[in-house]
């Protein structure tokens with residue numbers, strides 16, 4: 001399947017959110033990546049439910065909501081209500097990860113699990129069949145515009161192997177520091193979805209940048 005692109009609105013112009021979402025509607029992107037940070041799980045605060053709902057009101061692409069928060073189970077239903085099509089929780093934030101995944105699915109949303117750079121792919125061995133998406137963090141979560149961690153390539157290959165071995169339908173998403181210099185190698189390693197924040201929104205022509213990433217796979 002062709003690579004899918006999920007621009008992260010963390011890097012957009014927050015004073016013009018409607019305009020930014022309408023630009024993404026016109027682009028070739030497949031999802032809109034929504035980064036939720038609580039200042040506890042990660043050392044940064046982004047935005048929450050009302051802003052997500054406001055984006056959803058204008059979006060014609062599915063919202064891919066990345067929860068970088070503690071106690072995510074508590075907020076899953078509310079983010080579904082706010083328009084999430086995919087809800088991703090961090091493995092490191094869930095004591096009962098299997099229960100968290102079931103909770104997301106019960107809302108009707110697709111269920112994703114994100115892995116921090118220090119968390120091995122083998123952590124998902126016993127639940128990979130239950131997951132719709134695995135988000136491999138290629139930076140430490142909390143900020144946009146960080147440098148890509150090259151060890152990610154090996155993690156993508158290991159995850160692809162696990163998915164194939166178990167016959168899982170999980171998609172592989174890469175989040176953090178994605179740009180034209182590493183995108184082709186990530187696709188080659190097995191990535192299905194590329195999240196790109198600063199590379200898209202800091203470019204001269206975000207629509208052309210999204211098309212450029214999309215054309216790589």
Ligand SMILES: O=C(CO)[C@H](O)[C@H](O)COP(=O)(O)O
Pocket residue numbers: 008010011033035066068139140141142143144145146175176177178195196197198199
């Ligand atoms: O989850 C995230 C950070 O925690 C963001 O999705 C990610 O950083 C995307 O931004 P950039 O492409 O600028 O790295």
Ligand SMILES: [Co+2]
Pocket residue numbers: 008033034035066175195
């Ligand atoms: Co993210």
